[in-house]
Structure formats: structure tokens, C-alpha cells
Amino acid sequence: MTSPQPAETRTQGRSTQSATLAEIARAAGVSAPTVSKVLNGRADVAPATRSRVEELLRAHGYRRRRAEATRSPLIDLVFHELESAWAMEVIRGVENVARDAGLSVVLSESAGRLTPGRSWADQVAARRPHGVVLVLSGLDESQRALLTSRSIPFVVMDPAGDPGTDVPSIGATNWQGGLAATRHLVELGHRRIGAISGPSRMMCSRARVDGYRAALETAGLPVDPELITAGDFHHEAGYRQGLALLRRPDRPTAVFAGNDLQALGLYEAARELGLRIPEDLSVVGFDDLPVARWVGPPLTTVRQPLTEMAEAAARLVLDLGRADGSAAATRVELATSLVVRSSTAPPASARAETSGEG
């Protein structure tokens, strides 16, 4: 009240913001402090009032000004599911960047839903992190509006669906990876090559299988739809789909699995049917998790630089926070690379021909 600050400065520093906040308050028929409460994610606002205010914030494209948004030293990291060693690689990447920036990482799981729940968005609005990294998980329109109105930037890593051109995202060259994996098998002499894919609603799965198809087609080999199966990204799916593929009378001599966990499930299916890897069956995975080196035989796989991708996503979200809030949306794809180990070899027929035992 007795501040020595000149009146001009105060007006200059606050006018635009106050006007907008006041406008929202007037339109909603509430006080400005109530709008502030909603913006700060406070619980003491009636649900009906809250949604009226949120709706108006969205309609007006309200965006909290940077200087006012006192941030907590946190980065939010949201997973679709926290199930596998895959997640560990991602956590490590975000943790690396956060530590260097003096931030801590808040971990959430959207628990099998592909977009995190509404209460999650409220919690994020209340804790005001520097940014949000979403892994295989998207935001719906109202959640995006909520984060945008609070000037909380977000980045999607390895999007499950099409993230839209206006959403910054970090991916890997999945199509190239599928192509490289399948070409490797073709070059070894395989002609009947199966594929186990991840969920078709995930773009990364589709891209991998499309790369597989492209490799077959460019090699002049037929694409047999019966040899392409789909499951989720877990070990169990690799095992079940693997059993189905390997029990066929015309079973494939090689399989490109959707990821390393599926490849391990496929190993189990092969063991159960008495098929040796790579003598009777060649297997290529995707990801190059630490375990790929440890299994017997060590797995040939497409390396996806998960930790580096997570680091890139975390860096991008911090950059967006430092920029003026309207930084151009970006899509970055980091390169995949084939790592050849011991689970791939020429098919028995090719070896037999070479050695004349056929």
C-alpha cells in the first residue's frame, strides 16, 4: 500500500493482465480472486464455477504471463503405463536433464488410459511445473487448454497417435528401423519372414510394420498378411503371437518382433516348440533394452535411443518454457540403428544349400 513504486510502472506492468483477468471474472459473474484460484488449481472453488471459468479461459485464449507464473522446480513426466524396463530408460533421460537444471521429476501414470485423467491436469495446474513430458500418452483438448492458459509447456515423446502438427514431439525413425531389421533378414536369405506388431493405434507400431513391408516389397518378396500379427508391447503378446506363427505348417524362418519384450516372448514360444534360435528361427527385436544383450542368444535388435530421446524431450520442454510461450512446435526424430548379435543367421535351407547337405 505504501510502496514507493511509481504508479505508471504498476499500471504498465499489470494492465493487460488485469484487464483480461477482470474480463473473465466479469463474464463468469465471479470475482477476480476466484479466477486466480481456478488458475492456481485451488480446491476451494465450486465445481460449476470452476468449469464456467475454465470454459471462459479457453474461449478467450487466456494465457498467464510468464513473469506471474511462479514455477515450482519440477518437471512432470507422464507415462501411459509404468510397466517395463523401457520406462526406466526414459525416466533416466528426464532425470539427467532435470538434475542438471536443479529440478525434480514428478512421475505419473495414466494407468492404461491414453490420456491422463482430469484430476491429473488440475494437480499439474496447482503445482506449476516447468513443463510436462508425456510418454506414449496424449492430452485432450481441455487438458491442453488448461496447461496453455497456465503457460505450462508440454512435449510428447514417441506419440501413441498422431500428435498433430502443433504439438512438439520427439520420436524415433521407426519406419527406418523396421526397414533395416527386415532387410537384414532378407540379406541373410530369409524368404518367409513374419512380423509381430504392437498395437495398431500406436503410430510407432504402424511405422515399424510399414518399414517391414517396404523391405519385402523392394526385395520383390510377397507380403503375406497371415504372417503379420498384432498384440500389445508385452512379453506375453510375443509368446502368444509367436506360438501362433510358429505352429503354422508353413511357419516363417524369421520374425521381426515389435519390441524386445515381444522378442523375449517369442524366444519362450520357440523354446517350448523345440526350435533353436538362430538355427531354426531368426529373431529381431526393437528398442535395445539392456536385457537384449543378456539373453541367450544375445538379441539382434533395432536400437532406439530412449534415454537420448527422453533427454531431448526434457530439454525441449525447458526451452519452450524459456521462450515466449509461442515457440514453434517441433517434431524431432532421432535415428534408430540395427545392432546385430546372435539371434539371426541364414535360414536352414540356405545353409543346407551352401554346405551341400540339402
Added chain:
Amino acid sequence: MTSPQPAETRTQGRSTQSATLAEIARAAGVSAPTVSKVLNGRADVAPATRSRVEELLRAHGYRRRRAEATRSPLIDLVFHELESAWAMEVIRGVENVARDAGLSVVLSESAGRLTPGRSWADQVAARRPHGVVLVLSGLDESQRALLTSRSIPFVVMDPAGDPGTDVPSIGATNWQGGLAATRHLVELGHRRIGAISGPSRMMCSRARVDGYRAALETAGLPVDPELITAGDFHHEAGYRQGLALLRRPDRPTAVFAGNDLQALGLYEAARELGLRIPEDLSVVGFDDLPVARWVGPPLTTVRQPLTEMAEAAARLVLDLGRADGSAAATRVELATSLVVRSSTAPPASARAETSGEG
């Protein structure tokens, strides 16, 4: 200032606290708001002032009253290192309890140090979580004092060192696990059984090896110190220590590994030396990570209920927060159990005798 609240109530509600806070302020030669700033982890306090105030808070055993400690909807989870699939099981457990309680999990890594850094403690004090779960990681005296003065409860999961009787902790019956693993090998007929242990500074490693020794001794078998090696808990250590053990002229016919990752390293060492599992070498691991089921052959191991332990730790820390702040320290050990799969079998000599081929 113009509050209609009766004077008595105000005095009653604040006297004890104010007196103490005021005392601290007087002793430190600062204002009461400055002490508040230190308590709230605010950055705008000179370092010298901060440490003087912290010292006095500690000396006076100051404890922020529950009602005043407005908590954030967070649980802090601190790892010694975020390296393995092991960590994933723990994260999942804490996440389960946090989700049910409407809390989010903040993840930190003490990055190879066994106690998290000083700035970590300041950050925790500033964000005021409901509690802190420390995994294989301890707190030093000043960190404990800092959390205690803010009434932030903490629990240590699977302590690396002796946590002290006044620190609530959740562990597993490591000694029983070592005993069960080794007895299983003795019952199969093994007489020369090696052990690869984790770091000797971690109580869980010591307990496992002690259980191994007890099994040998109670079976009347000699304990050969040359067959007991130590490394860290990673794959690489299992590989190196495994090579050393298996290259001995009097190599063991079975090895009890310190954990599953070491067991996988041992698998690799055996493969490299052309030894078959379980025909030439029996292997038992510890933890029962998902991968134990997936490797070839599937690993016999001691199951440690990591997710359940993490859930118990998170529940305990929330209970401590609800209690009056001086709840009795607790030590809970969850049971381990032997899971027999395909990596263990009678030694070749025993099989030869039985089949008369010896």
C-alpha cells in the same frame, strides 16, 4: 487486522508455536519471518543466517506443528541409483499407493552417493511432501533434523547400511532367502557352491551371504572363502566374478548370485566358457525380476516382493504423517520365497552316479 476472531482463540491457537519460533528468532538474532522463510525452504535467506537458524532449530528440537504444515499432494521417492529393472518394481509400488491417496510421486536419485545431497533436502523442505521414501539410501544427521523440524516423515526401504533402531524401515528376509537358495542347491546334491555377493557395505548383501554360510554349515559342508566373491549389483559384476569362479580348476558346480542381474552376468560367463546351465552349472538368483522368467533357461531365484515392499513403505510413511509425528519407529521385513525354475539341477557327478554312468 480487523479479524472478528476472539483474542483468546488466537492466543490459544498460536502461543506455543509462536513462542518457540520467536525464541529461535531471538537466539539467532533474526526476525520470526526469517525463521519462517528457512522453514519453508525459501531461497532469499543468506547462507550464514540459514545455517545459524537450522542449527538452532536442531538444537531446540523444533518441530513444525502438523496444522501449520500445509503439505503438497506429493510423496518423495529417492533412489541410490536408477539403474535397473529393480527400480521399476519399486516405483510401481509407491505409485500404486500414491495414486490411491491422490498424490503424485517425485523421483530423485542420489546418483551413487549413499545419502542424497544437501540441496535435495532443501528442495524437499520447500515442496513439503506428505513423506519421503528412501530406497537403498540413507539420510545424514542434518538431513534428518531438517525433515523432522518440518514434520516430514520418512521411511527407508531395504536399507543399505544399519538404519538405526529409530528409523522406520521396510526390508525383506534376506538371510532367510540366502538360506533357502543354498539349501535348495545342497538338496540337489551340490557340494562345491560358490556365492557372488553384492557390496559388503549393504546389509542386504551381508544377510544373503550369511544365509548361504548358515545353509552350508548346518549341512556339515565346509565354507570355502575362495568361493565367495563380491561385486556391485550389476550384470557386469556377475559376468566378471562368474568368469573368475568358473575358470578355477576346482570350479563350483553351483553358484548363488547376489541378485538376478548378477545371475544373468553369470549366464553370459558360462556361455562364454561353453558351460551349460543347468547341466554343468546350477544358478540361483535373488529378486525375481520379470526377466528371470524370460531368460533361457528360466532362472531359479529368491523372490523378494519389491512392489509390495514399496507399497508398505509408502503406506507407512503416510501413516506416520497422520500420526502425531512421534509414532514409534518400525522395522518390517516381508518374506522372501524360493521360486524353482530351470536353472538348477543335480550336479553332473550325482546324475552320473544315479544313472550308473560314472
